[in-house]
Each structure stands twice: as C-alpha cells, then as structure tokens.
Amino acid sequence: MNPAFATSSAEAAIPIIFVSKAAWQAADATPDGPARRFAEASGFLAKSGQYLALPAANGDISHILFGLGEESDQTRDPFLAGKLPGLLPPGTYRFANAPRDIHLATLAFALGNYRFDRYRKADAPKARLVPPEGVDIAAISRMGEAASLARDLINTPANDMGPEELAAAAQHLAQRFGGEFSCIVGDDLKQRNFPLIHAVGMASPRAPRLIDIAWGDPTHPKVTLVGKGVCFDTGGVDLKPASGMQIMKKDMGGAANVLALALMVMDAKLKVRLRVLIPAVENAVAGNAFRPLDIFPSRKGPTVEIGNTDAEGRLVLADALALADEEAPELLIDLGTLTGAARVALGPDVPPFYTNDDALALDIARCAQTENDPLWRMPLWPAYGTWLDSKVADINNAPSGGFAGSIVCALFLQRFVEAATSWLHVDIYGWTPSAKPARPEGGECQAARAIYRLLSERYG
Template structure:
C-alpha cells in the first residue's frame, strides 16, 4: 500500500468537499452559519484549484473546500486533486463527496506527493488520505509506485544513470518478480548481431548493452515491450546545441516508462508472457563515434545510411525490435523519446502513437482518455516511406527536409517489424516542463498508465 494512504487513522480524518461553480450555492447552504460566513468573508469562489480550510469552534480545521470545474465545462483536469498534498497542512484527510472521477482523484493525490530527493532533502508532504470505499487500493498503489519509478529514473542525472546503472535497476526489478534476466554488453553486441546498438554506443567509455528479461507463463500471449534507453544524447558528431542538450538525461524516458509498465504488469500478475528489451547506450562524441553517411548493416539485414547521428534512438530500437519480432509476439510495443517533431506537432503533454491495427488504435485512444494519460494517433503515412530511401543503402535513418519527422521515424521503425501480430509505437516526451496538478516539473510517466489499462482489458 502506498505510504500516502491511511486505512486506520488515529484521529478522525478531515473531510475535503469538492465544489463547483454550480454546486457551491447548494453546498454553502448546508454549512453551519459561522462556516458559511467565514467562506463568504474569505471570498471563496469555488474556482478550480482554489481551496479553503474552514475552522471549527476551537480553531482547528473542520473541513476543506476545494474547487473543481463544472461537469459541463469544456475541459476537466481529472488530476486537479493532485494540488491538495502541496497546499494542505499536515494531517489525515478524506473525500466528503465524489469528485468527477474518484479513482483518478485518489491517484492524483498520491502522485502529487512525489518528491525527488536523491541529492538534497526534499521531504514528501505530511498528508495522508483515507481512501474512499470501492477503490482498489492495490491497483492505485502499484500505479503510483510505477510512476515514481519512471520519474526517479528520468530525474537522475546521467552521471548516475548510465547504461550500467539502468541495467542494474532492470535486474533488480526482474529479480523482485522472479523474471529471468540477461544483458549483452559491449563488443558482444557486435558479435551477437546487434550492430546498430553497438554502433550508437561505441564512442562512450560506458559500454552499450541490451537489457533483456522475461516473465510469466510461456503459454500465455506474448507481449513484448521495447524501450529506448539512451542515457545521454549529445547528438553525436551532429552535436546538439546546449539548449537542446540540457535535459538529455531524459532520453532514456522510453526505457523508464517501459520499466514502470513492466512493474505494473508483473505486480498485477497479468496473464501474459512478458518480455522487456531495452537497448541502453550513451550517444557520445569521440574519435570512434559513428559519422554522417556511414553505412551499417542492421540485425534484420537491411543496410542503414546515417543521415544524422542525432537520430540515434531509432537505430537502437531497430535492432531491439528486430529481435522482438523474431518471436512473433501477439503485441509488440515500443516507447521512446524520439523526435522534436512530435513536440512541435502536439506539445509535451500529448504524445503521438502509431499502429496499423485499427482495433488496437481504438483501445489505446479509449484507455488514454479514461486514464487521463493523453495520447493521439498519427498516421503511418505510406507515401512518406519513400523519403527514407537512400541512394547507397537500403534505408536512411534521417531524411533531409525536416517534414513529418515523427511520422518518418515511425515508418523507419515499421521496417523492422513484420511478424508481430500487432505493433504499437509511442513517441513520448517523458518530461513535464512546468508543474501541473499531480505532475511536478521533471521526469514523467507517460503512456505507461494507458497501455497498462489496455493490457488489463485484454489480459486481466
């Protein structure tokens, strides 16, 4: 159970009453006259995100009022309750009435207590929540734990989160749930036919590796997760400007979210045969770094011309996807912080996803909306596939021109998937640029909650 939840409080929990512009008059009428007068004198407006503590006759907090959007509002922030842990005085609280989505409000309250305190004291708020009846405590706790794992991994700077450290976290997670673990490291990658992973990581003194673990009954449907684990991305010889390099510790956000998703799957004991593949590398600059216009053979066979060394994520994913595809999984999913084009098109909060499976696309969209984990489908637009053509190799990793960068990246990856029954690619950002309710600034768990909900529907 998550540390924020309290099933047996020592003292009575303070009620939190959710109010909207339309419900406030009715709720105000039920308050004791002194409390109603205090709210009026304080100018409480029931504006979304605004809160007010009402005192009792002895000056203690009798209850808390908290504003939400009206139900007919164009936009509801279903994580609005994530503000509460950061503003409420220490104590134990409960929901006195139902917000728009009680389960998501509880989860938001839990996510709002997250703090990254590895390098300086940063204590979590001293608030507790008595969960409402009907809430699956184990479920919301595992989701909150997984989100914290993803955030911690992304927030950790690259000097402490390189390929070896990422592999250690993955191994610890695998051991916790009894999964079999394997890791191919350094020159063994080239020897065992993972040339693109080896190529991207070979310039760093921190050896590249392919993290690989499997869990679950082999008789169950095969679900394989592939996460981009570029632990720092300089851009390689096509060096990024300093402004673009500043948060490149987050370039392993795909791996972080795949591990968060794997945690949820294994902890919930879903009926799947899970495999997790994470190509973990550092894209560094050195005399042996790969160069623009170099050509390398991929694991699958096609030769790849390097149009840009800063398009390295799709290279390492290509070899990992080719390996995953060899097993013909029922569902193959990859997550990666891949393109700035996705951010230009949809911004940091709305990652695009790609699939040719229409049923899967509908499931993803529905789960994303229900879980308040936004995703938006973009097309695998076949006419753009020709933009990947090379005059001297089978494919170019970064076509010139700059148009449709997220789509052409997805089309590049699609060339390495042909046997999986269904494939889902998500181009995540993995970062919250400015704090929002339940989403502090920094590393973020993106897409994992929605995909987990989809997997529960299929395999729960």
C-alpha cells in the same frame, strides 16, 4: 499500499469537500451557517484549486474546502486533486463527496505525493488519504509506484544514470518479481549481431548494452515491451546546441516508462509472457563516434545509411525490435523519446501513437482517455516511406527535409517488425516542462498507465 494512503478508518479522518463555483454561488454546497460565513469572510470563491481549512470550535480543522472552479476547469484538468498533498497540513483525510472522477482524483492524490529528493532534502507530504469506497486502491497504488519509478529514473542526471545504472535498475525490478534478467554488453553486441546498438554507443567510455527481462508463464500470450534507453544524447557528430542538450538526461524516458509498465504488469500478475528489451547507450562524441553517411548492417539485415547521428534512438530501437519480432509476440510495444516533430505537432502532453491494428488503436485511445494519460493516433502514411530511400544502402535513418518527422521515424521502425501480431509505437516526451497538479516539473510517466489499462483488460 502507496504512502499517500492511510489504513485508518474514515470516521476519524478530516473531510475534504469538493466545491464547484456553480454550487458555491447557488449556496448548494456544504457547509452552511457559521462555517460558510467564515469561508466567505476568508475570500473562498470555489476557484479552481482554491483551498481553505475550516476551524472547529476547539481550533482543530473540521473540514477542508477545495474549489473545482467552472465546469470547463474540471474538464480541462481532472487531476486537480493532485494539488492537495502539497496544501494539506499533516493528518488523515477523506473525500466527503465525489469529485468529477473519483478514480482520477484518487490517483492524482497519489501522484501529487511524489518528491525527487535524491540530491536535496525535500519534505514529503504528511497528509494521508483514506481510500474512497469503490476505488481499486491496489491498482492506483501500483500506478503511483510505477510513476515514481519512471520519474526517478528520468530525473536522475546522466552522471548517475548511465547504461550500467539503468541495467542495474532493470535487474532490481526483475529480481523483485522473480523475472529472468540478462544483459549483452560492449563488443559482445557486435558478436551477437546487434550492430546498430553497438554503433550508437561505441564512442562512450560507458559501454552500450542490451537489457533483457523475461517474466511470466511461457504458455501465456507473448507481450514484448521495447524502450529507448539513450542515457544522454549529445546528438553525436551532428552535435546538438547547448539548449538542445539541457534535458537530454530524459532521452532514456522510453526505457523508464517500459520499466514502469513492467512493474504494473508484474505486480498485477497479468496472464502474459512478458519480455522487456532496452537498448541502453550514451550517444557521445569521440574519435570513434559513428558519422553522417556511415553505413551499418542491422540485426534484421537491411543496411542503414546514417543521415543524421542525432536520430540515434530509432537505430537502437531497430535492433531491439528485430530481436523482439523473432519471437512473433502477440503484442509488441515500443516507447521512445524520439522526435521534436511530435512535440511541434502535439505538444509535450499528448504523445502520438502508430499502429496498423485498428482494433488496437480504438482500445488504446479509449484507455488513454479513461486514465487521463493522453495519446493521439497518427498515420503510418505509406507514401512517405520513399523518403527513407538511400542511394547506397537499403534505408536511410534520417532523410533530409523537415516534414512529418514523427511519421517518418515510425515508418523506419516499421521496417523492422513483420512477425508480431500487433505492433504499437509511441513517440513520448517523458517530461513535464512546467508543474501542474499531480505532475511536477521534470521526468514524467507517459503512456504507461494507458497501456497498462489495455493490458489489464485483455490479460487480467
């Protein structure tokens, strides 16, 4: 069970009362009498996120009041309860009444318990919640653990999270659940026909590699996850400005999130034959770095002209997708921190997704809404595919022109998928720029919960 939750009974737990502004103003909310007068004297108005501990006659805490604010506040952020672990004194608590969404409030409590303390001591919250009745606490616990895994991997700086360390984390996860692990490293990538992964990573002294995990009954439907694992992105020869490199330790966010998703799938024992592929590289600058207008073959066959060395994520994903596609999986999913254009269009919180499978699009959109793990469908607009044309190669990885960058990236990746029954591409950010309830500033688990719910419904 997640450490945010208590195993004790609810009878001895301190009740948390969720109070909307409307209920408080109408005096419909408990408590009443002296407790309400104390709350009013303390300035409690049930504002969004407002917290007040009510004393018992002996000085102990009798109740916690937690404000939900206006109806619009609750709609805007159903993860508001994620503030509670940072507010509550040590002790065991229970929800005395149901917030707007009991599942999301419980999940928010677990996510709000997260602290990144690898390099600096951080006091972990000591408040524990008795799981509410009717909530699948096992599912919420695995979601919380998966989010912590993704956040830890992304938050770890590149000096301690290179391709080798990312591979070690993947191997540990595979061994934990009895999965198979293998890794192709360095020049062996060229020998085994992964030229694009090798090209992107060859300038770094930290050898590139292709991480490969397999788990589950081989007779079950094949589900393959591919995650971009660029452990640091300088931009290569098309060097990023200093401001653009500030959080490039997060450029392996796709890998972190497919590992988080794999954790949930394996822990839940979903009836799938799972494969996880992570091309892990560092896009460095050196004398042997790949250059603009270089041309490389790809695993699938088409030659690729390098329009920009800072569009490296799609290159490493292309070879990994081609390998995944050779098995013709029932569902092929890739996640990557790929384009600034996606952030311009939808901001940091709403990753775009792409698929030609309308049924899959409807399902993933519904699951994203249910889990408050937002995703938004964008089109694989065929006419823009001509922008990828090259005069000297089969395809260009980053054509000139500033339009529709996320769509063009998705169209590039689509060229490397043919045999899979369904394909889903998600252009995530993997980072929370400023702290919000249940989402501290830093690395973030994006899209994994929504996809896990989809897989649970299909293969549970």
